[in-house]
Amino acid sequence: MITTANVKNGVNVDQLVETIGHIQEQPELAKFEFRAKNNWINGGHCVSSIKSFYGAGQEDTTREETFTMECSHPQVLLGEDEAATPPEVVLHALSSCLTGAMVYHAAANGIDIEGAESTIKGNADLHGFLGLDPEVRTGFNGVTIQLKVKSDASAEQLENLAKFSPVFDMISNPTPVNIEIVKQ
Amino acid sequence: MITTANVKNGVNVDQLVETIGHIQEQPELAKFEFRAKNNWINGGHCVSSIKSFYGAGQEDTTREETFTMECSHPQVLLGEDEAATPPEVVLHALSSCLTGAMVYHAAANGIDIEGAESTIKGNADLHGFLGLDPEVRTGFNGVTIQLKVKSDASAEQLENLAKFSPVFDMISNPTPVNIEIVKQ
Numbered sequence: 001m002i003t004t005a006n007v008k009n010g011v012n013v014d015q016l017v018e019t020i021g022h023i024q025e026q027p028e029l030a031k032f033e034f035r036a037k038n039n040w041i042n043g044g045h046c047v048s049s050i051k052s053f054y055g056a057g058q059e060d061t062t063r064e065e066t067f068t069m070e071c072s073h074p075q076v077l078l079g080e081d082e083a084a085t086p087p088e089v090v091l092h093a094l095s096s097c098l099t100g101a102m103v104y105h106a107a108a109n110g111i112d113i114e115g116a117e118s119t120i121k122g123n124a125d126l127h128g129f130l131g132l133d134p135e136v137r138t139g140f141n142g143v144t145i146q147l148k149v150k151s152d153a154s155a156e157q158l159e160n161l162a163k164f165s166p167v168f169d170m171i172s173n174p175t176p177v178n179i180e181i182v183k184q
Numbered sequence: 185m186i187t188t189a190n191v192k193n194g195v196n197v198d199q200l201v202e203t204i205g206h207i208q209e210q211p212e213l214a215k216f217e218f219r220a221k222n223n224w225i226n227g228g229h230c231v232s233s234i235k236s237f238y239g240a241g242q243e244d245t246t247r248e249e250t251f252t253m254e255c256s257h258p259q260v261l262l263g264e265d266e267a268a269t270p271p272e273v274v275l276h277a278l279s280s281c282l283t284g285a286m287v288y289h290a291a292a293n294g295i296d297i298e299g300a301e302s303t304i305k306g307n308a309d310l311h312g313f314l315g316l317d318p319e320v321r322t323g324f325n326g327v328t329i330q331l332k333v334k335s336d337a338s339a340e341q342l343e344n345l346a347k348f349s350p351v352f353d354m355i356s357n358p359t360p361v362n363i364e365i366v367k368q
Contacts, residue, residue: 010227015262020314030310034272034324038279040300043194046283048276050268055260062259067268069253071280075246076239078199078288084234084251086281086351088218089273092232095222096255097270098363099230101313101322104262115368116224126214129285129348130204138285139353140218142360148368155365162363164313167270169323171354172361176326179282179346181339184299184332 011107022056029056044073045082087122087140090171095120095145097167105161106153115150143171195291206240213240228257229266271306271324274355279304279329281351289345290337299334327355 006013023030032055038048051066052059071086073079084092095118106113122140127133149158162168169175190197207214216239222232235250236243255270257263268276279302290297306324311317333342346352353359 010225010229012262019262020316023310023314023316027311030314030316032308032310033305034269034275034308035303035305036272036275036279038276038283038302038304040283040287040297041194044284044288045194046280048279050272050276053258053272060258060260063265065265067272069268069273069276071277071284073284074237074244076244078196078203081247081249084253085218086277086284086349087354088220088234088237088251089253089277089280090351090354091218091220092222092234092253093255093270093273093277094361095220095232096230096273099222099224100228100255100257100270103224104228105315113224118222119219120222121217121219124216124218124350126207126216127211128353129350130207130214131289131348132204132207132214137353137357138348139350139357140359142362144362144364146364146366148366150368155367158365159363162365164315164322165270166308166313166323167274168361169312169321170271170274171359173321173323174358175324175355177278177352177356178326178328179343180328180330181342181346182330182332183339184334 008107008110009103009113011104013107016104016108026057031055044077044079046071087124091120091122091143094143094167094171097165098145098147098162101165101168102149102158102162105164106151109161111151111153113149113151116147118145118147120145192291192294193287193297195288197291200288200292210241215239228261228263230255271308275304275306275327278327278351278355281349282329282331282346285349285352286333286342286346289348290335290342293345295335295337297333297335300331302329302331304329
């Protein structure tokens with residue numbers, strides 16, 4: 001008998017079930033620490049390197065590539081537009097995470113996802129960032145995502161699956177950020 | 185007499201002061217809308233395209249390049265590691281934004297920044313994402329950034345400048361996210 005991997009939506013469901021089993025036996029395996037190193041270039045232009053992380057009880061040894069990403073600002077925000085702005089990068093992370101969470105949880109629930117694409121928007125008012133009005137927040141007032149999905153599941157069901165997204169949690173709920181400045 | 189641009193930390197301070205003046209005269213110019221388009225590839229692998237945005241009273245016409253970014257997951261999270269994970273991308277956006285905000289506000293306040301680099305970490309527990317414990321959040325429990333800065337300003341002053349960061353606001357405070365699922 002030939003056995004093939006049980007893959008749905010590109011997710012290996014056997015491996016997912018196995019992972020859940022391991023975590024139920026050893027809760028410590030669920031702990032992850034993600035990291036980035038960031039270097040300032042000039043003005044609002046920065047570059048990050050991402051490679052190492054801790055998870056499943058150990059330092060990762062499988063990642064071969066260091067991922068490099070930049071942030072910058074367009075001319076109207078006094079930059080030279082070498083890369084997307086940090087708030088735009090958040091929109092990338094949030095839309096990817098909502099989609100990925102929906103796809104993984106759909107796979108775990110036996111739901112086929114045949115296609116998914118989204119448009120995401122965030123609104124901001126520079127009175128906040130520029131310190132011109134303390135009542136105006138510096139970040140987005142709100143984010144709207146329209147996620148088009150090809151699936152037999154209901155829109156409500158798909159939305160509930162997407163809401164397992166870690167980045168959705170980080171944006172919609174407060175996450176403590178501890179800043180330590182070290183003078184060089 | 186030859187006049188040169190008043191540039192500090194790579195930020196054109198004359199242009200910054202001019203921008204503030206324009207916004208004080210016409211508050212509508214402060215409104216920005218940032219956008220991304222996201223396409224699902226497979227499993228937890230997605231790609232975003234970022235180009236158009238609205239700001240300073242009009243649709244931007246200056247950005248020539250479409251910025252393309254991917255998200256994926258390492259093997260231990262059932263992916264093929266084509267790119268950084270969405271939570272790692274958030275660390276990139278947050279560290280870049282804290283640094284950029286510090287640099288812009290330092291320039292506006294006549295403070296020189298000679299160098300800046302940071303290490304940022306976020307901790308998560310998969311019991312949340314996997315739906316194994318409703319008490320555990322899906323996102324980071326917390327984020328810690330160590331930002332090393334070469335400057336004459338005090339650590340406290342630099343921290344206060346960094347905290348103008350829009351992404352810092354988005355992560356540390358709740359931002360409403362409206363999800364609309366459209367069945368295809």
